[in-house]
Amino acid sequence: MNISFSFLPEYWPYFRDGVYYTLVLAFLTVVIAVIPAICLALMRLSKSKILRFISGAFIEIIRGTPMLVQVSIIYYGVFGAVKLPNYMLFGFMNFAMFLPCIIALAINSSAYVAEVIRAGILAVDRGQTEAARSLGMTQGQCMRMIVLPQAVKNILPALGNEFVTLVKESSICSTIGVSELMFGANLTRGATYQTMGPLLLAAALYLCMTFPASKLLGYVERRMRRGDAR
Amino acid sequence: MATPANHLIEVQGLVKKFGPEITALDHVNLTIDKGQVVVIVGPSGSGKSTLLRSLNLLEIPTEGSVIFEGVDITDKKINLDQHRQKMGMVFQHFNLFPHKTVLENMTLAPIKVKKMPQAEAESMAMDLLRKVGLEDRAQAYPAQLSGGQKQRIAIVRALCMQPDVMLFDEPTSALDPEMVGEVLEVMKDLAAQGMTMVVVTHEMGFAREVGTRVLFMDQGHLLVDQPPEEFFGHPENPRLQEFLSKVL
Numbered sequence: 001m002n003i004s005f006s007f008l009p010e011y012w013p014y015f016r017d018g019v020y021y022t023l024v025l026a027f028l029t030v031v032i033a034v035i036p037a038i039c040l041a042l043m044r045l046s047k048s049k050i051l052r053f054i055s056g057a058f059i060e061i062i063r064g065t066p067m068l069v070q071v072s073i074i075y076y077g078v079f080g081a082v083k084l085p086n087y088m089l090f091g092f093m094n095f096a097m098f099l100p101c102i103i104a105l106a107i108n109s110s111a112y113v114a115e116v117i118r119a120g121i122l123a124v125d126r127g128q129t130e131a132a133r134s135l136g137m138t139q140g141q142c143m144r145m146i147v148l149p150q151a152v153k154n155i156l157p158a159l160g161n162e163f164v165t166l167v168k169e170s171s172i173c174s175t176i177g178v179s180e181l182m183f184g185a186n187l188t189r190g191a192t193y194q195t196m197g198p199l200l201l202a203a204a205l206y207l208c209m210t211f212p213a214s215k216l217l218g219y220v221e222r223r224m225r226r227g228d229a230r
Numbered sequence: 231m232a233t234p235a236n237h238l239i240e241v242q243g244l245v246k247k248f249g250p251e252i253t254a255l256d257h258v259n260l261t262i263d264k265g266q267v268v269v270i271v272g273p274s275g276s277g278k279s280t281l282l283r284s285l286n287l288l289e290i291p292t293e294g295s296v297i298f299e300g301v302d303i304t305d306k307k308i309n310l311d312q313h314r315q316k317m318g319m320v321f322q323h324f325n326l327f328p329h330k331t332v333l334e335n336m337t338l339a340p341i342k343v344k345k346m347p348q349a350e351a352e353s354m355a356m357d358l359l360r361k362v363g364l365e366d367r368a369q370a371y372p373a374q375l376s377g378g379q380k381q382r383i384a385i386v387r388a389l390c391m392q393p394d395v396m397l398f399d400e401p402t403s404a405l406d407p408e409m410v411g412e413v414l415e416v417m418k419d420l421a422a423q424g425m426t427m428v429v430v431t432h433e434m435g436f437a438r439e440v441g442t443r444v445l446f447m448d449q450g451h452l453l454v455d456q457p458p459e460e461f462f463g464h465p466e467n468p469r470l471q472e473f474l475s476k477v478l
Contacts, residue, residue: 127321130325131321131325135339135343136311136315137339138311146327
């Protein structure tokens with residue numbers, strides 16, 4: 001086995017931009033996924049059987065099919081017929097690929113985040129709802145003013161985990177030509193016939209993103225626990 | 231016989247089942263008049279908390295109806311939230327909102343539900359806090375209060391909605407013994423001011439001293455409904471005799 005990093009001087013920019021791209025993808029996906037996820041979670045908790053079914057079915061389908069298939073369906077299927085401008089964001093992110101990818105990732109992520117939000121809402125003590133309702137608050141007021149503000153504490157750390165997951169999972173987007181980190185590694189591999197070097201570098205860079213993020217999360221989580229005594 | 235409108239609360243044939251197996255309430259009938267302090271006692275699992283929680287429909291009855299101020303609140307067509315405003319409730323575990331200050335806990339519902347101006351709600355809340363001796367804790371968060379303080383805040387929070395009846399669900403059961411007194415004191419004051427109260431408790435002293443009527447429940451049935459002198463002085467029901475021999 002031949003491990004060489006002689007590609008670095010020439011190909012390093014692909015890795016650097018790839019890291020940026022990966023981070024942008026992961027971060028934006030989480031932010032965008034939160035809104036549909038809240039809707040899905042509230043639907044799942046609603047009294048209406050139809051809403052519960054729609055939300056449940058969507059979540060099962062998304063979680064039960066590979067992300068690679070979902071990304072391909074969105075990119076080749078849904079956006080195949082739409083001509084998007086080949087505008088370069090920040091000089092290296094092609095909008096025509098970036099948009100379908102972000103949408104596919106956000107749809108996928110929303111199903112997972114929905115479950116996180118649902119669990120966060122259910123973890124708020126039932127007595128809180130009872131107290132609010134006994135004061136005459138409507139279900140909506142109770143959710144907005146009492147339950148959700150407390151659920152956020154349970155949800156935020158899990159959202160961070162979702163970010164870490166997306167840093168890794170977004171590597172799937174390389175298959176449709178999005179120039180994130182994995183794409184940079186593959187491109188280097190093809191151009192230089194060096195295999196282990198580029199892949200090991202990519203792995204190391206992924207770890208450099210995920211490890212500090214999980215450490216930071218653990219810290220934030222502990223801080224939040226401290227203010228939690230009721 | 232009085233018409234329903236004369237009673238503040240009228241419970242008719244109330245049944246509550248949890249699943250097909252468990253019957254928590256078995257055809258309970260009960261009337262409560264304005265100004266009465268009704269104390270409900272009984273062994274655990276007897277259905278007393280379920281009965282209390284059915285009065286403001288935190289438990290939805292399986293059968294039967296609850297008529298409050300002449301309105302059947304088990305009717306699905308009425309706006310339940312409007313009627314709940316007039317029934318204050320105090321819980322065993324206080325259920326203060328941990329992310330809000332004491333003052334916000336008290337003024338939230340008056341401002342958002344009753345649309346009371348904030349200044350008015352705050353001055354009313356401060357008056358009530360003064361009455362229970364906690365005006366210096368207005369800006370504190372629930373986590374900074376003792377159990378007894380939390381429960382006194384929970385009581386005045388409910389009072390901020392100016393309810394016509396106050397429901398107490400074992401208000402002293404989660405408290406350290408030395409804090410029970412301060413909460414009972416607030417409840418006694420409230421009774422002395424003529425507030426209608428329904429109290430589920432294990433405090434027999436409170437029942438005897440403050441109660442207008444004492445109710446004994448066992449296995450989902452309302453077995454005894456008497457003034458405290460007779461209830462404690464000459465209990466006739468054998469189940470009640472057995473219960474009292476254990477708790478007194």
